[in-house]
Amino acid sequence: MLIECDECTARGPACGDxxxxxxxxxxxxxxxxxxxxxxxxxxxxxQGGLLPPLRLVRDERAS
Structure with a gap:
């Protein structure tokens, strides 16, 4: 899994969590x-509450 923060549409408000x-x-x-x-x-x-979840949201239109 490649996680590219610059491509995440939720970056900003969701980054802290x-x-x-x-x-x-x-x-x-x-x-x-x-x-x-x-x-x-x-x-x-x-899921066990030990880490925050991955908040990555990709713009499907850009793919």
């Missing part, structure tokens, strides 16, 4: 890549 901001707290997030196992772990921890 996004797992990307949580995981990259020491630097400005732009693009991160996670494999299937990492994505599953992030989802499980988010």
């Amino acid at each position: 996004c797992v990307v901001s949580f995981l990259t707290i020491t630097r400005r997030p732009q693009t991160i890549e996670v494999d299937e196992d990492q994505a599953a772990a992030i989802t499980a921890m988010s």
Whole structure:
């Protein structure tokens, strides 16, 4: 999974409660890549209340 913050239509208001901001707290997030196992772990921890969820919203018209 490639997460590109510059392409996220929810950036701004949703960034503060996004797992990307949580995981990259020491630097400005732009693009991160996670494999299937990492994505599953992030989802499980988010559903368990340990991490904020991924708030990425892609503009489907741009694809």
